[in-house]
Amino acid sequence: QKEVEQNSGPLSVPEGAIASLNCTYSDRGSQSFFWYRQYSGKSPELIMFIYSNGDKEDGRFTAQLNKASQYVSLLIRDSQPSDSATYLCAVKGYSTLTFGKGTMLLVSP
Amino acid sequence: DVKVTQSSRYLVKRTGEKVFLECVQDMDHENMFWYRQDPGLGLRLIYFSYDVKMKEKGDIPEGYSVSREKKERFSLILESASTNQTSMYLCASSLYGGQGEQYFGPGTRLTVT
Numbered sequence: 001q002k003e004v005e006q007n008s009g010p011l012s013v014p015e016g017a018i019a020s021l022n023c024t025y026s027d028r029g030s031q032s033f034f035w036y037r038q039y040s041g042k043s044p045e046l047i048m049f050i051y052s053n054g055d056k057e058d059g060r061f062t063a064q065l066n067k068a069s070q071y072v073s074l075l076i077r078d079s080q081p082s083d084s085a086t087y088l089c090a091v092k093g094y095s096t097l098t099f100g101k102g103t104m105l106l107v108s109p
Numbered sequence: 110d111v112k113v114t115q116s117s118r119y120l121v122k123r124t125g126e127k128v129f130l131e132c133v134q135d136m137d138h139e140n141m142f143w144y145r146q147d148p149g150l151g152l153r154l155i156y157f158s159y160d161v162k163m164k165e166k167g168d169i170p171e172g173y174s175v176s177r178e179k180k181e182r183f184s185l186i187l188e189s190a191s192t193n194q195t196s197m198y199l200c201a202s203s204l205y206g207g208q209g210e211q212y213f214g215p216g217t218r219l220t221v222t
Contacts (some may be wrong), residue, residue, distance in 0.1 A: 099152040
């Protein structure tokens with residue numbers, strides 16, 4: 001059974017700080033990794049994906065992948081109250097995604 | 110932008126009713142997916158389809174069936190709704206051969222009484 005593990009949180013950070021969200025996965029053969037943001041009562045929205053070891057930056061978001069450690073993270077710089085949401089990590093298997101249960105992020109003004 | 114739409118945002122049905130949830134995507138994606146999302150359980154895959162008239166069971170197919178007669182449309186059917194099928198249902202689509210990124214519809218909150 002492929003597993004994707006995330007700390008459920010909540011992770012509380014002050015406005016302007018860096019939020020660090022982490023995810024580990026069990027399937028060593030996984031190739032693509034995704035971060036989704038989900039506001040309460042809304043559907044998941046794709047933020048970014050990564051498939052090579054290292055960092056990938058998109059605006060205030062940076063995804064980091066370490067395949068040897070089976071670890072993927074999302075950094076949010078200059079966190080804003082509007083970033084308060086649940087962040088889902090997803091890992092691609094052969095044809096489907098396995099999702100973690102998400103980490104709730106709370107950014108306080 | 111990819112657009113995935115679902116037929117209803119909120120739906121209330123009675124136990125034993127047959128329920129149809131419709132999903133349409135406008136980006137010519139081959140792959141389509143149905144999930145349910147419950148507190149504490151996360152997103153769970155019910156069924157997916159990688160082509161017209163093709164379907165594959167996901168992790169929790171019991172009590173559900175699907176239909177894909179056209180590429181853009183993927184329907185989830187609850188043959189005889191039960192209270193334990195009260196949930197948020199999410200449809201998603203993705204491009205075959207891409208990195209696998211899925212785009213979600215707005216979801217249908219189904220309540221079975």
